Amino acid sequence: MVQSSIATDFERIFHPDKIAIIGFSKEGIGFGSGILFSLRAIGYSGEIYLVNPKGGTFNGQPIYARIEDIPGGFDLAIIAVPAQAVAEALEACLKKGAAGAEIFSSGFKELGTPEGIALEQEVTRIAAKGLRVIGPNCFGIYCPKSGLTVLPGPDLSRRPGPIAFSSQSGGMAVDFANLGKSMGLGFSKVVSFGNGCDLRETELLRYFGADPQTGIITMYIEGIQDGDAFFAALKQTAARKPVIINKGGLSEAGSRAVQSHTASMGGSRRIWQSILRQANAVQVNDMHEMAQTAMAFALLPPKVYRNITVLGGGGALGVAAADAAEAYGIKIPPFEPELAARIDALLPRPGSSPGNPVDVANPFVAPKTLRQIMRLAAGDERIDLQIFTSLLHHYKNQAKIFGKPVKEITPYVELADDIQAVVAETGKPIAVILSNPKSAPDHLDVVEMFVDARRVFAERGIPVFNHLTEAFKALGHLNIYYERKHP
Amino acid sequence: MTKAQAKKLITQAKREGRTTLSEYEAKLVLAAYKIPVTQEILVEKKKELPGAARTIGYPLVMKGCAAEIAHKTEKNLVRVDVRNKEEALQAFEEIKTAMGDAQGGVLVQQMVSGRRELVMGLTRDPQFGACVMFGLGGIFTEILKDISFRKAPLEERDALEMMGDIKGHKILGAVRGMPAADTKALAKMLIHIGQIGLDLEAVAEIDLNPVILSGAKPVAVDALIVLR
Incomplete structure (x- = not known):
């Protein structure tokens, strides 16, 4: 189905001035009252109309008995009535000139019953008359810019960013939005489309591809409707912006009865892997890898990162780091003797080593010294990026000795400022590893300090990973994407 | 064979209710699409064998060839490195016997060497x-x-x-x-x-x-x- 004014429709759907909640009940905690609470809590500032056949008022606001009773029109409907009543409500929204409707209600195709399938077909039929449906059986849209949020999303961030997410799963949409908030990542739009009886992956992909607010597209896919159309849209979109895909439910072997080796080895895992590579999409295995990869794309300049430095401390430095990096096509080249000597002169003794990786050994080296080392290391013209592995958790013992809060004694703000300054001076990005092995009940102050440190780094545009291998993996994805984007 | 003829061959095979093409037919289709295949001649009668063998040139590979035969090696229907007429005739007899009632001939094929x-x-x-x-x-x-x-x-x-x-x-x-x-x-x-x-x-x-x-x-x- 091709709509004549898609851009306008999407604008009204993602940034509605007026929303109607259909199926709002003041008793108990239903989807209707749940979404009202979420919209109010996140600070949606547009008009909200409430509809319930019983009428009445809620907190002084009228509850309309029928959709027709709403004065004037509205942009977006949020429908939470029983499945059997959805079609009638949708028709009424269409007459009111709504651009779209989120249908939270379940009881459709997902049941697998003839009745459920028929009800969903009816919804699709009505949608084709000129109103876009998100759902049914979904959590709807989260758009930080407009204040629209998903059903369980009263506490999501209002800070917009470049990442769009299309998700078949509502739970995944909410989890990813929360994870993004925890990591300091901003979203343009998050869409949970559930059964996807109208608007779904391929059209969203095209829309996000054209959307100036979106720089990076992430997707969680279970099934797709039309493989050819999806592939064409993916190839076209990935040529413009990174598309990161987590495909759920992949099988090793082909499920059909086949006679050839080719067909028997063509299970969905291999085919999807190949198809995504052919289109230059980035395939990730879980939500965390998706978030870290999206962060790397969002914060690092678009280029291939071949040679890096690793500075800091911790068990994974040295040979282990080099081995792990190599698996992702990244090198940690040793410094020339002259540079190594200059770095060595700054390092504490004993136990440090100036080569690349640079092991500073002592976790309490002052940020000022680290800044000098990072500045020197960036002077090696082969280097594309630096990784700093922090050892902030060691300050817990310092805090105890000096009788001060760990948050106060740990110099993470200074460190973040210094790193930001080195990046600005050298033009070479620095990623930080914040790995906290201290999270026992008596270490919750360390946990809290790490949460704040992450915020401080993220605010300065510094990518933060939990582990060195996660950073390598994300860089590996970046490298493959940019290498193949500009062959 | 042209692409149009390849399509006809497949239509015909389907009409006969077959689910596979013989190796010989498959290679005709592939060749129609400019895919390099071994030089080969399908021999149905023993008297055609010496001529076919000369055309292809020794050493030969000989294979039982019929649409319903897959996994030729396991069924003992393949002879490689057939070096002369005597060996070819003996291989022909053995393959025919092993094929039993299956309709088809013996494929006389160029032996491609390469590791x-x-x-x-x-x-x-x-x-x-x-x-x-x-x-x-x-x-x-x-x-x-x-x-x-x-x-x-x-x-x-x-x-x-x-x-x-x-x-x-x-x-x-x-x-x-x-x-x-x-x-x-x-x-x-x-x-x-x-x-x-x-x-x-x-x-x-x-x-x-x-x-x-x-x-x-x-x-x-x-x-x-x-x-x-």
């Missing part, structure tokens, strides 16, 4: 349609499953990339005194296999296994086409 065996094929994915496969061939195909796929139609870039995607891609380079494989020719084969998938709806699956590198040049030595 590097590859596999190519076509499958129809329920979501993405015709997909072309490339990988290590022969006995390694099933053991290592070192393979990659691309959705048809393939561009040359896709074909070259899918060869690079397999772990054992270095086998295509100049190794152990063998020349680097003609990757342009390999790419063309992969592109044309994809084209078969797009042109011929009745083709469900294709296996070319092995595709032997004879020096730098690839040749499909065995072929299976499954119909739907």
Whole structure:
């Protein structure tokens, strides 16, 4: 189905001035009252109309008995009535000139019953008359810019960013939005489309591809409707912006009865892997890898990162780091003797080593010294990026000795400022590893300090990973994407 | 054989209720799509054998060839390195006997020498349609499953990339005194296999296994086409 004014429709759907909640009940905690609470809590500032056949008022606001009773029109409907009543409500929204409707209600195709399938077909039929449906059986849209949020999303961030997410799963949409908030990542739009009886992956992909607010597209896919159309849209979109895909439910072997080796080895895992590579999409295995990869794309300049430095401390430095990096096509080249000597002169003794990786050994080296080392290391013209592995958790013992809060004694703000300054001076990005092995009940102050440190780094545009291998993996994805984007 | 004739051959096979083409027929279809296959002659009568053998040239490979026969090696229907007329006649008798009641002849085939065996094929994915496969061939195909796929139609870039995607891609380079494989020719084969998938709806699956590198040049030595 091709709509004549898609851009306008999407604008009204993602940034509605007026929303109607259909199926709002003041008793108990239903989807209707749940979404009202979420919209109010996140600070949606547009008009909200409430509809319930019983009428009445809620907190002084009228509850309309029928959709027709709403004065004037509205942009977006949020429908939470029983499945059997959805079609009638949708028709009424269409007459009111709504651009779209989120249908939270379940009881459709997902049941697998003839009745459920028929009800969903009816919804699709009505949608084709000129109103876009998100759902049914979904959590709807989260758009930080407009204040629209998903059903369980009263506490999501209002800070917009470049990442769009299309998700078949509502739970995944909410989890990813929360994870993004925890990591300091901003979203343009998050869409949970559930059964996807109208608007779904391929059209969203095209829309996000054209959307100036979106720089990076992430997707969680279970099934797709039309493989050819999806592939064409993916190839076209990935040529413009990174598309990161987590495909759920992949099988090793082909499920059909086949006679050839080719067909028997063509299970969905291999085919999807190949198809995504052919289109230059980035395939990730879980939500965390998706978030870290999206962060790397969002914060690092678009280029291939071949040679890096690793500075800091911790068990994974040295040979282990080099081995792990190599698996992702990244090198940690040793410094020339002259540079190594200059770095060595700054390092504490004993136990440090100036080569690349640079092991500073002592976790309490002052940020000022680290800044000098990072500045020197960036002077090696082969280097594309630096990784700093922090050892902030060691300050817990310092805090105890000096009788001060760990948050106060740990110099993470200074460190973040210094790193930001080195990046600005050298033009070479620095990623930080914040790995906290201290999270026992008596270490919750360390946990809290790490949460704040992450915020401080993220605010300065510094990518933060939990582990060195996660950073390598994300860089590996970046490298493959940019290498193949500009062959 | 032209592409139109290849299509007719398949239509005819389907009309006969067959689910596969014989090796000989499969190679006619492949050749129509400019895919290099072994030189071969299908011999039905013993008296035609010496002439066919001379045309192909010794040493020969001889195979029982009928549509309903898959897994020829396991059924003892293959003789390799047949060096003269006497050996050829004896092989013919033995293969015919082993074939039993199966309709068909004996395929007299050029023996392609080369130590590097590859596999190519076509499958129809329920979501993405015709997909072309490339990988290590022969006995390694099933053991290592070192393979990659691309959705048809393939561009040359896709074909070259899918060869690079397999772990054992270095086998295509100049190794152990063998020349680097003609990757342009390999790419063309992969592109044309994809084209078969797009042109011929009745083709469900294709296996070319092995595709032997004879020096730098690839040749499909065995072929299976499954119909739907």
